[in-house]
Amino acid sequence: MFKMPRVVPDQKTKFESDELFRRLARETEVRYTGYRDRPLEERRQRFQAGVREGHTEMAFMTNGTNMYLQLATGFNSKEVDFEKEPGKVHLRSCFIMNGVCVRWRGYVDLERLDGVGCLEYDEEAAAEEDRFLREEIEKYKARLREFEEKQRAFRVPTTSHAHHAHSHAHAEQANIQVR
Template sequence: MMMNEPVPVSTPLLGHYESPLPPLYEPPPPGPPKPRLMFKMPRVVPDQKTKFESDELFRRLARETEQVRYTGFRDRPSEERRQKFQSQCRDGCTELAFVNTGLNLFLSFTPAPGGYSPDVDFNKEPGKVHLKSHFIMNGVCVRWRGYLDLERLDGVGCLEYDEDSARLEDAMLREELDKYKARIKEFDDKQRSFKPFATASTAK
């Protein structure tokens, strides 16, 4: 064989590579699936009215003297912002902020088929729009009520406790808690019925 002559080399196919690390996914063990107790997080606290009356933030926002301001489209000229604000109100939503607290809110209004929302009133006072909006804040059903000057895009508003909405949310909360308690009881009953069988099997 001459120097520097290429030598043919046969390379066998490599076998399946097996990592020494455990697999990322372990299949579930055989047998019936374990029961899952799912609880849907409530949207409201158990005693909404007490929280609304005692919480310092709610107490501040409940004062009608709290100044509010439209915060949408801040980079646009004043006239365009006025048009955008009125257009948003008619479309069913707008963005406002409580000036003193710095709290920003995205308000939506009750839709009305074939017309403007009853929560938006341009006719109550010339040059102003009166607004109402219902929502849940920090686990409490509240209603925003106030008005804004259509020229300056600021005005006065406050939060009120929304008793009607709170009543509905409380009923849904109680229903969800009852369902969860029933699932807990069912789970405990199954566990108790399984234990004697397991004990008997172990004794054998």
């Protein structure tokens, strides 16, 4: 079965030329958007709990783009770092957005629940997804060739000679005159 590709053919060009990506690639103000109806202290607790569980919601304040980030947690995780800077958590999250492999990178102040973040082009993930895309395209082409070969095998041969002989027989019948 053909799988729909997850990425566009030239991810880097799209990342560099697409207006949304260009805006999100600049470091800009970000804010935690979860539980906005709750008191600030509860939001702080829920933010930290969510980050430790491996997820959070962030928004780019300059254009209102909201993202649900999945974070790898655990002993050797480089995606969540509470130790790098006191009072802040540094985050990284890799995902595919609009057909391009990207990495969300930034930090959030644990008191104010805002900070600075940006999107970066994820070269390693893009190379892996490109390889997968090329494999899927080759599989699709092979299946298409196989299908076309089967179609040719089942077709009834219609040559111009057979068609001509059949037409000639009808013509002879039409020329018979009864007296």
